[in-house]
Amino acid sequence: MLGKKRSKKTGDAGSSKRKGIGKSTHFTEFSQEMRPKLNEFRNSLGLIFHNPSVVLGIIFILLVFGVAAAAPIIAPPADADEPYRIPNDFGVPPKSPGTDGYVFGTGQLGIDVYYGIVWGARTTIYTSLLVVGISMFIGLMLGAIAGFYGGKIDNLIMRVTDVFLALPSLILAMAVSSVLSRDINSIILALVIVWWTPYARLIRGQVMAIKENTYVEAARAIGAKKQRILFRHVVPNSLAPLMVSVTLDIGAVALTAAGLSYIGFGVDSGYAEWGRMVSDGQRWFVQGSWWTVVFPGMSILIFTMGFSLLGDGLRDIMDPRAKR
Structure with missing residues (x-):
């Protein structure tokens, strides 16, 4: 024992x-x-x-994200239920920066420009990231399926994509926005409808090239399912060009959303959105109240330039041949 x-x-x-x-x-x-x-x-x-361009872009991006994160502290809302509604004193004409405690002055109907800049950073980040994220997901799925399976599925998806690409993106976004309610979610929906198509074409091309590689053929030979091959081996290796495109598109979406609000297809007057603030302030700008346009315009410039510089730098790093 x-x-x-x-x-x-x-x-x-x-x-x-x-x-x-x-x-x-x-x-x-x-x-x-x-x-x-x-x-x-x-x-x-x-x-x-x-890369100096990338570093400068990151500084701009961190600046905007820092302002957005600190918004409740550096610009406490008067109404916690509607923090994106810019407070105003209904004063006419606008007050210059530093007057009566208004750091960046006031705009149309006495809205606080500083408050609009701070909370507008949140609006811009929310809009840009959501539009790019949803559009990328839709384009990624459709493009991957079209490129991997080919045949009738590819033809159907690409013909739908071609229809959307045939229409000017801004005109299509305006048309969609005009039939929806005037809020930020309507802008997001309108931009998603026009923004997914480039991702679909980009991913389709990548998938069509990668699916012919030896390791994909080896996965087929050992009996791996098509879905596993697609999402485990093909799609992950197709994402590198997408990173650059996404980075550049975040700034482009912000600029387009601001443009929609500027021409009257976005949010209502008084909402903390930089494009709308520029639109409301242009009347006073020509009368000498430069701050009503310059501060929100500079905010748009800093945000879009930050992601543009970062995207260009990433493209140069990932593909040195793309350097100009």
């Missing part, structure tokens, strides 16, 4: 040791596999922070 117990204990100890060795081996293999990727990531970060 004692011999059996000792044998059992010895066997358990050996089994535990083997498990420990197995875990150690797996960890070592994982570390060896991840080391090149970590080195590549470290090198990419080095290239990013040695």
Whole structure:
């Protein structure tokens, strides 16, 4: 009995040791596999922070995001239920910056320009990220399916895409906005409808090229399901060009949304949205109240330029041949 117990204990100890060795081996293999990727990531970060354009773009982006994050502290809303409604004193004409405690002065009907800039940062970030995120998801799914399966599915998806691309994007967004309610969510919906198509075409082209690679053929040979091949092997390797496109599009969406509000297809007057503030302030701008347009206009410029510089820098890093 004692011999059996000792044998059992010895066997358990050996089994535990083997498990420990197995875990150690797996960890070592994982570390060896991840080391090149970590080195590549470290090198990419080095290239990013040695690119002056990228650094400047990141500074602009962090500035806007910092203002948006601190909005409830640096510009407390008078009405917690409607924080995006700019407070006003119904004063006419607008007050210049620094007058009566208004840091950036007042605009139409005495709206606080400083408050509109601060809370408008949140509006712009919310609009841009949501439009780009939803559009990217739709375009990614449709483009990947079209490029991978081909045939009738590809023809159907691409013909629908061509119909949307045939229409001027701003005109289509205006048409959609005109039949919807005048709020920020209507702008988002209108922009998503016109913004998904470039992503679909981009991903389709990437998928069509990558699906012919050797590792995809190997996955097919061992009997992997098509869905697994598509979303496990093909799509992840198609995302690199998408990163640059997404970064550039965040600024482009912000500019387009501001344009819609400027020409009257966006939010109502008095809402904390930079394009609307420029539209409301242009009447007073020509009469000498420059701050009603300059401050919101500079905010749009900083946000769009930040993502434009970052996107250009990422493109140069990821594809040196794209440098001009």
